Amino acid sequence: MVVSLKDIAARAGVSLSTVSNVVNGYRPVGEETRVRVQSAIDELGYAPNLSARHLRLGRTGIIALAIPELDNPYFAELAGAAIREATSQGYTLVMEDTAGSYEHELSMIDNSRRQIVDGLIFSPVAVSREDVLARPPATPMVLIGEGVYDVPHDHIAIDNIAASHVAVQHLVSLDRYRIAFIGAQAGDHRQSAHLRLRGYREALAGAGLPWDPALAAPTTAFGRADGLMAMRDLLARTQPPDAVFAYNDLVAIGAMRAVAEAGLRIPEDVAVIGIDDIEEGRFSNPTLTTISPDKEHIGRLAVQSLVARIEGKPVEPPYDVQPPFRLVTRESTLGGQRPVRT
Amino acid sequence: MVVSLKDIAARAGVSLSTVSNVVNGYRPVGEETRVRVQSAIDELGYAPNLSARHLRLGRTGIIALAIPELDNPYFAELAGAAIREATSQGYTLVMEDTAGSYEHELSMIDNSRRQIVDGLIFSPVAVSREDVLARPPATPMVLIGEGVYDVPHDHIAIDNIAASHVAVQHLVSLDRYRIAFIGAQAGDHRQSAHLRLRGYREALAGAGLPWDPALAAPTTAFGRADGLMAMRDLLARTQPPDAVFAYNDLVAIGAMRAVAEAGLRIPEDVAVIGIDDIEEGRFSNPTLTTISPDKEHIGRLAVQSLVARIEGKPVEPPYDVQPPFRLVTRESTLGGQRPVRT
Structure with a gap:
């Protein structure tokens, strides 16, 4: 009835x-x-x-996921996992794109929306550790990504340095010696770029390869166009790279386009590897080798942690989790042609 | 102070x-x-x-955008425009992914969230016209896309039949005679697939080309994997197509991958065109010819219409708008190699 x-x-x-x-x-x-x-x-x-x-219980049953780049499929794929978990726990997940704006990110943590959402999963890139520490005691919040460390909130982020080691070591194992990194950042506001650059430098040193600053290409953002322009510059050098480790898959896809435009072959002339394992790289020509963070795990865990705190279940003090990742080798480093499995 | x-x-x-x-x-x-x-x-x-x-005024300042496929970049790009317009009008836009689920879509229109959002922009694929008509008088709602027609709400959707004509006529102008359509639907629950199939058939007839049901490939969904599998089947036929009109860019990108795996050339052996103009197709190898709906216009107009009704400004009766679209020709039909402009 x-x-x-x-x-x-x-x-x-x-x-x-x-x-x-x-x-x-x-x-x-x-x-x-x-x-x-x-x-x-x-x-x-x-x-x-x-x-x-x-x-x-005075709750709305709604939790928010605030991300910095809606147009990066990484976040859409991560959100998919978070939505499935939220649904299974009886919550509705809504998304908000901060576009990495400092003001917008501040508005996410100033607690003004506590009557609307029960809790927040937040991937910050602009606010500082101090901004997060200054937040009034409020609705529960779980942090994802590399924006802010050492705050009293659950925090989920892969080990970027270890991931970068695996990426560079893969290129070294293929006898590449002039390995470029695209996505180096001058400022200190995009921490993951720093960690990945640091991992790249450490891995070069570990392999006995020299550090050549000319091969660490800065970008203003981390999209396809950034990868394309940086790679064009690298290929125009007297000694172009024979491999590229890109900050993420979007940058790698832009770099691959630049290699194709230059009439060079991937991976024979330039091998390319990214990070994120977005679906686009599974269907690109050539398919893209990548470091695959476990997005399903990250999305699920973020919701589970948040819901446990919303519902006041007995939980441990805030914890830091480093979710697993793995190397996925495809045509952009191994060559040949392998039919996409569906 | x-x-x-x-x-x-x-x-x-x-x-x-x-x-x-x-x-x-x-x-x-x-x-x-x-x-x-x-x-x-x-x-x-x-x-x-x-x-x-x-x-x-008893408002929250929040409007919702409910979409059926978060993992289709078309919606992320559309949302970007809507977010910019909402911000400029003093509203926050949150997104919700219904995944095309009937129950989830019903929950968007049953008005249970009126205390949380001031209004809704909704792209339905599962609910019927009758479901929408049965909605209680409630917070304002603007519909986008082809899911539901003839309801007392503002409605924004491109002219799919005209868009399909343009796509097929472009392939005909390149002397293609065996033009396939990937994304045909048997049921009646995804109306845009029907409209695009109808436009395809009309354009073939207009060009004096025969209708071959074997070239209208059905898919279960509209992603890259669907395009890949359908194109593999088409290429395995005794008389494979020399051109493909894909339901959308994601399907087109999957189809391009199948052509590459078969060792065939694009566009020499098979020309490919999609719909949506997602960024991915501007950087793919080859770059993808497409029908580009004016996403900026759609997102902006949806928010403007919704805010006008939320704020009780003098507005006309609900209206139907067909936003502009244009043909964007790239390598997948014209051939050659054209550097991506950034």
């Missing part, structure tokens, strides 16, 4: 509009009446879309 | 927690007190993140 608001009104002995006010929150309702209506809702098993359970 | 909640409490002659309740909506506050606090807020020029104006 489908329970209607009318049934609840009859059971609680109140008007239909009072029930509606309790369920939909249109107008304030006195505490005693609210309790009576809520009891009727519970007894009759009425299931509004924002479940009675959330309402009773 | 930064105005604090304490300043407001002093001016209004109420406690700090009362001010906090008014500003953050934690607990109901009597009407008289609320007005007093609001006056103090206005006089002192306090600017909470959810602006005083929205609060005073």
